[in-house]
Amino acid sequence: MNNETRTNYKWVGKRTRRPDGVDKVTGRARYGDDMIVPGMLHAKILRSPHAHAKILSIDTSKAEALTGVKAVITSAAIPDHPLSEPPYPPIINDLHDISRNVMAREKVLYDGHAVAAVAATSEAIARQAVKLIEVDYEVLPHVLDPLVAAGPDAPVLHDHQYTFGVEPEPEKPSNVFRVISGARGDIGKGFAEADVIVEREFTSEPVHQGYIEPLACIATASEDGAIEMWTTTQGHFVIRMLCARLLKMDMAMIRVTASEIGGGFGGKNTVYGEPVAIRLSQMTGRPVRMVMTRSEVFRASGPTMGSHTHIRMGAKKDGTITAAEASVHYQAGAFKGSPIGRAVETFFSSYTIPNIKVDSYDVCVNRPKVAAYRAPGAPMACFAAEGAINELAQRLGMDAIDLRLKNAVSDGDESLMGTKYGRIGLIDVLETLKKHDHYSAPLGPNQGRGVALGYWMHGGGLSSVTCILQDDGTLSVATGNPDIGGSRSSMRAMAAEELGIDIELIKPIVADTGSLPYSHLTAGSRTTYATGMAVVYATREVIDKLCALAAKKWEIAVEDISWEAGQAVPAPSAGDGIKALSLKELAGMATKMGGPIAGHSEINAGGAGAAFSAQMVDVEVDPETGFVSPKRYTVVQDVGRAISPDYVEGQIQGGAVQGIGWALNEEYIYDENARLLNTGFLDYRMPVASDVPMIDAVLVEVPNPNHPYGVRGVGEPPLVPAPAAVTNAVENAVGTTMSALPLSPPKVLQAIEAVAAAGGDD
């Protein structure tokens, strides 16, 4: 019952004020740290000053003796999860690792690693108490670089970790957790057929998601075993699952409510302070508030990984790409689990290359454990692949868009990891970019133009929704997904479209974990797709029940009733004199004629649609300082169907600007002892309003046939090609290749001077 190719919608695709908007412009919306619970204590965490050290002993006695301190804990207060326990599910939620990331046990593995925690009657006392905890460390050698860490002489973080996925089985422990490879065709033959071969090394640095709201939660434990948790998260059901498993508690006894979330971008997908706050609350019998400072957010919550890529690509004179090969090392941070599979998936998946080989290495280093960040694993892969393709275009003397068009995948093609493309809009996207007036606009002095193309496969997954019809004809829509970028607006539009009622009669909310079945994270651009699908199914159940009610009232068969524009309409064959009943009339009858009406949907959505984002950017480079200023930015993206165009554009504009930061400024800077130096927004410089131009978001709508309204997912793709596009523009302005992010002024200046020394700008 999909009607994704329709275009005459009343609410879908319209620009309406968001349902959570007024609360957010008046200061009423409540985020993680905006909850005040009577009697609450304030918690603080002691963090390691060392990048790698054995914990020999911890003495908490002085902290415990301080007036106002109610509890002090170390890892001893958190159940151990030994290696023998099978991970559940494998890798991503490995309790052995997560319990040690939440609170270090045998060793500290990065600057900022949690070592102990205090709950006290005020934040000031908690801060003071943390300083009184004495830890005796044996400092060990550290390693930060993924290539060095993967080598034979590097200090090893985990003595139990033997590289998985290589032959023969290794005899020594290694920082390389596993290797994932993908291949098709005959790579040797492919390069033999090539007229031009590009071979490059690319590096990128870890960047933080940079959400403006720090991590914050409040836990309230009761003596009867029940836990109430308020937290800022992209998935409160995941927080509940991890807390229950880590602390060996019953799932139904933990009720987690998601606060409004002040940005996440993947960084709020897992637990940090939550299990610690629960334990402190259990020990004190009081609610415990745990809020990270910005410095703690940088030091101890996951950024995305840095990367090192060696890449080769070959093409014939006519532009046919014949072979592509990449070897990529991703920094997992202190514990395994960087998304190297996504690297293999996304590396060359925009192109029909017959011969491909990709090897990817997941490498542990003495940095905070990486977390997801918008299309995790894809932007770094795209940075290398699109960089190589741009050089191919230049060496072949071909237009950058034409080269991509010549090799673009289309409906029915398959990605390297086996994603079979259904209906996709890649060619539409590239052709739209080529027709855009940006394409032929003149460039000024010291300016350059760059192009790049990004891909994200998208996902569906578990979503649960309840639609409650009130007896006055209004509708409550409860989903289990925190609203991170305007999803309530989209849920409301789809429910209104199905029911045929005004959007203002519908109130979408985010329900707690006790009120709905499991719903997976708001992540991977899955929410409007999967949860939106569940909203559609749940409203259809409401409609079925209303039609059944009308059938009962009219004493005709339900098959003789249809739902049209918000009313139950009898078939002409049902006889004269039966007047259609509106949703409001039926809602008023329901309680007297059977009972309240609600619709439910609990689904595991498959069939998410792959999406492509093509970007063009003009930059101006200051020849004296190397400072790069983006002047014009165009994004063309296949969005399937824009349910709420304002928020689709917002996702694209925000993604592109995050990519500008990634390309030009953002990085983790460590001193020689592997202590993080830039732990604040002053030195970790994200783009501000004066750094960027308007971002022209051009929406191409090729509806996904697997969704009732054609949704594909929107939030991930716009970040994927952005660092590559900006880099390409800088290369074009400076006149040389650039391969190491970020393109900070000293690096760009060095490139300008090298070009000048080599004899000019030809």
Next chain:
Amino acid sequence: MKKHLITATVNGDEVDFTCTAEQTLLDVLRGELQMTGTKNGCGTGDCGACTVIYNGRPVNACLVLGVEVAGAEVETVEGMAKGGDMHPLQQKFLDHAALQCGVCTPGILNMAKAFLEKNPDPTETEVRFGLAGNLCRCTGYDKIVRAVLDAAAEMRASGS
């Protein structure tokens, strides 16, 4: 630590609170007065999320001490709408979808309000530099800048 009794005017109301010498205006607003509309993004004056108007000037509330506001006038996001009527900036932020997560929004609204009082007819570039102390990670600033320009035009037209 010794607490000081402070009297100030917040959103037109006289308020009394106590605070220690080390507590900031941000601590006072959020903790002592339970006005959580002013957000804490960094606590070091780098993100602008806690921007409030202090004696007519926009400041980061995390960089002003609670004891400093004795006798001062402070305006926060909670006081921006008057009697149920939202400020033109609030209206335009909704119309232009100039927010996503919304956590930077209270600070940006206050900064924009103070900026437009000084420069009621700004260019796009002037708006961008006027808001350069306020980080937004979601929107890429495009819709925020448009909303501020549109609010400025409406405020000029209505003489407000």
